[in-house]
Amino acid sequence: MSILKKDIKFNNGLSIPQMGLGTYKLTNKEEIVESIHAALKTGYRHIDTAVIYKNQKLVGEAIKSSGVRREDIFITSKIWNDSHGYNESKQEIDLILKELDVEYIDLILVHWPTPKRLECWKALEEAVQEGKVKSIGVSNFLIEHLEELLKVAKIKPVINQFELHPALTCKKLVNYCNANDIVVESWGTLIRGKCFEIDQIKELAKKYQKSEAQVCLKWAQKNNFVIIPKSSSQKRVIENANIDDFDLTTQDLELLATIVEQRDGPDPANFDF
Structure with missing residues (x-):
């Protein structure tokens, strides 16, 4: 099955497209429109954004002008750390709906595990009951x-x-999520571009005549992770989804397992909230 046709089921009976388009650091209107339109035309049906990205209004406008029906698109957003108090979270949920100009959000996440994370969760649970949000989850927990x-x-x-990629496999956390029926979603799957510098990934890219990014995305696909690579390039958006015509062998996975572990983003255990 094409990765663009693959959905992963949630524990609430709903599902999420395995392949999505990330929009982190996309704030230029032309780039956002080009990226989202290219993704939706290619067959993506999952767009990931967040309040802190400061692009939700533009993302919403790009979705509306794409010609694809709202009900056919899965939208994820996240509540930023300074709004995790109960009242602040409720206000931010309404802000997300307003900025994206939609009647509901498919998925909202607690962006980081701040000290007020449980207050935020309570507000999200109420938003589900109110019909504002379909599903709720967490990020960086x-x-x-x-x-x-x-x-x-x-x-x-x-x-x-x-954060989850061939250089940061987080096996204990992945196993815990799997055991508790919590879907695993990878951000930083391409190691923020550092995948192009890692010898083991370069070797497999050459072997399969694929890009280093495609090798990382294939790794994530094989592990049944949701993936949301970001690109402002129409060519890269299309290329990132073109991973159905090759596979990684057991030996390939063993090679990737020899990569020296490196965390590219903040460590949730030592994050300054």
């Missing part, structure tokens, strides 16, 4: 954060989005 949340949550998180 470690096992201890998930354990704390699961003890008090009335609605179980459907997904955990965190």
